Amino acid sequence: MMDSLPATPGKFKMDKPQYHHHHHHHPRQLTVRWHHYPLVSKVAVWSFLAIALLVAFFFLSPTTPNSSSTSGRRSLRNAAPWGGPAWEKCVRSSARVRRSGGISVLVTGAAGFVGTHVSTALKRRGDGVLGLDNFNDYYDPSLKRARQALLDRAGVFVVEGDVNDGPLLHKLFDVVPFTHVMHLAAQAGVRYAMTNPSSYVHSNVAGLVSVLEVAKSADPQPAVVWASSSSVYGLNSHVPFSEVDRTDRPASLYAATKKAGEEIAHVYNHIYGLAITGLRFFTVYGPWGRPDMAYFFFTRDILRSKPISIFEGPGHATVARDFTYIDDIVSGCLAALDNAGKSTGSGGKKRGSAPLRVYNLGNTSPVPVSHLVSILEQLLKVKAVRNVVKMPRNGDVQFTHANISLAQRELGYHPTTGLNTGLKKFVRWYLGYYPTSSSKKGSRGGSSSAL
Numbered sequence: 001m002m003d004s005l006p007a008t009p010g011k012f013k014m015d016k017p018q019y020h021h022h023h024h025h026h027p028r029q030l031t032v033r034w035h036h037y038p039l040v041s042k043v044a045v046w047s048f049l050a051i052a053l054l055v056a057f058f059f060l061s062p063t064t065p066n067s068s069s070t071s072g073r074r075s076l077r078n079a080a081p082w083g084g085p086a087w088e089k090c091v092r093s094s095a096r097v098r099r100s101g102g103i104s105v106l107v108t109g110a111a112g113f114v115g116t117h118v119s120t121a122l123k124r125r126g127d128g129v130l131g132l133d134n135f136n137d138y139y140d141p142s143l144k145r146a147r148q149a150l151l152d153r154a155g156v157f158v159v160e161g162d163v164n165d166g167p168l169l170h171k172l173f174d175v176v177p178f179t180h181v182m183h184l185a186a187q188a189g190v191r192y193a194m195t196n197p198s199s200y201v202h203s204n205v206a207g208l209v210s211v212l213e214v215a216k217s218a219d220p221q222p223a224v225v226w227a228s229s230s231s232v233y234g235l236n237s238h239v240p241f242s243e244v245d246r247t248d249r250p251a252s253l254y255a256a257t258k259k260a261g262e263e264i265a266h267v268y269n270h271i272y273g274l275a276i277t278g279l280r281f282f283t284v285y286g287p288w289g290r291p292d293m294a295y296f297f298f299t300r301d302i303l304r305s306k307p308i309s310i311f312e313g314p315g316h317a318t319v320a321r322d323f324t325y326i327d328d329i330v331s332g333c334l335a336a337l338d339n340a341g342k343s344t345g346s347g348g349k350k351r352g353s354a355p356l357r358v359y360n361l362g363n364t365s366p367v368p369v370s371h372l373v374s375i376l377e378q379l380l381k382v383k384a385v386r387n388v389v390k391m392p393r394n395g396d397v398q399f400t401h402a403n404i405s406l407a408q409r410e411l412g413y414h415p416t417t418g419l420n421t422g423l424k425k426f427v428r429w430y431l432g433y434y435p436t437s438s439s440k441k442g443s444r445g446g447s448s449s450a451l
């Protein structure tokens with residue numbers, strides 16, 4: 001199953017847009033020939049150059065790839081090109097605030113697991129929400145499309161695009177003066193970083209910078225809340241993990257890109273006065289979850305009587321995670337948005353100090369992975385075929401445990417769902433979404449691994 005992973009998830013465009021290819025060639029050839037031709041040829045050459053330049057400008061113009069004529073008749077949901085009156089109408093209506101004192105939020109990674117839940121929760125409150133997602137194939141994109149359909153029914157429009165697409169982000173801010181950005185788009189997964197390291201740099205480092213660039217130049221600037229990760233604690237052994245603990249010893253490239261994100265956030269707060277809140281999520285699980293996470297593919301494999309690998313640390317030490325139920329994470333995200341404070345900059349300049357914060361959002365009760373499997377066995381009424389193996393050194397840490405007192409104090413964050421209850425809800429969703437034995441939908445899950 002590991003082999004079936006796509007080599008380049010996200011089909012992200014690492015290559016430059018096509019129009020950049022035009023630049024160099026013609027003018028260079030022309031200068032080379034320049035001196036050998038009589039006046040008439042010079043005129044011809046100049047005219048050719050002028051026309052070439054016009055054409056080049058036309059293609060370089062940011063409105064071209066999203067001209068309304070190309071997107072006019074297409075289904076908005078699947079149209080890669082953006083722009084046009086119908087598209088703008090969808091964007092505006094999705095982002096419209098429908099309660100007094102409401103906020104309007106650009107949610108990146110909206111078709112993702114956390115993004116979907118946060119978007120629907122905001123919409124339910126009457127806030128304006130616009131989604132952005134590139135629907136990459138790191139895991140089964142049909143699950144992202146199904147979440148998109150759910151969002152659609154809830155009145156949330158998801159624009160298909162990459163967070164690295166600056167012109168698109170600027171356009172979105174032109175159409176809607178977002179008060180907040182909830183930046184959840186990222187390349188997730190710890191082990192996959194060994195297979196496709198550049199996807200982490202692309203989405204988690206370059207993508208974050210791209211979002212902050214647009215946020216800093218928007219007028220008024222939005223407040224930004226974004227997903228960091230508990231993985232920044234890396235080799236930290238002081239438990240429970242507190243925000244004041246060391247985070248300079250990441251154990252994976254994923255963790256390193258999240259840590260880099262926290263430093264980048266400092267820069268944009270310091271120079272431009274952006275209000276930025278980083279949330280360190282601890283192993284989030286629940287309905288509509290990620291197929292690359294252990295609780296998800298354990299469920300799939302147990303149902304198929306496939307052996308599952310349970311890792312143990314050195315000397316048979318148990319591997320444990322502070323599993324946090326999605327609804328608790330959503331409450332934390334909404335509280336972080338509500339307490340984000342104000343960005344102070346305008347016209348790309350800082351006008352005063354703005355808040356810069358980091359919070360743990362966990363559950364404070366680490367559970368050994370073997371216990372997770374026992375709960376799943378009970379819920380699924382199927383005995384797992386357990387295969388206990390030594391944890392490979394590929395980025396996973398042995399243990400996570402959140403100290404959440406800061407989020408409790410400042411955000412009123414109080415997780416309320418225990419692992420039994422949460423997994424019960426997950427399993428109910430799973431069995432409905434992938435009807436068992438019918439095997440029709442049964443092959444939809446992804447693979448890979450992450451806790």
Ligand SMILES: NC(=O)c1ccc[n+]([C@@H]2O[C@H](COP(=O)([O-])OP(=O)(O)OC[C@H]3O[C@@H](n4cnc5c(N)ncnc54)[C@H](O)[C@@H]3O)[C@@H](O)[C@H]2O)c1
Binds near residue numbers: 229282
């Ligand atoms: N789920 C967890 O346990 C957990 C734990 C810690 C941190 N996080 C972080 O929380 C956030 C949400 O995680 P999730 O579990 O919902 O993951 P997810 O993969 O389900 O969601 C991320 C979404 O972002 C989209 N995306 C990725 N790169 C993009 C790009 N360059 N441009 C546009 N869209 C892009 C993906 O298509 C996906 O739908 C991520 O930043 C993740 O790193 C999650």
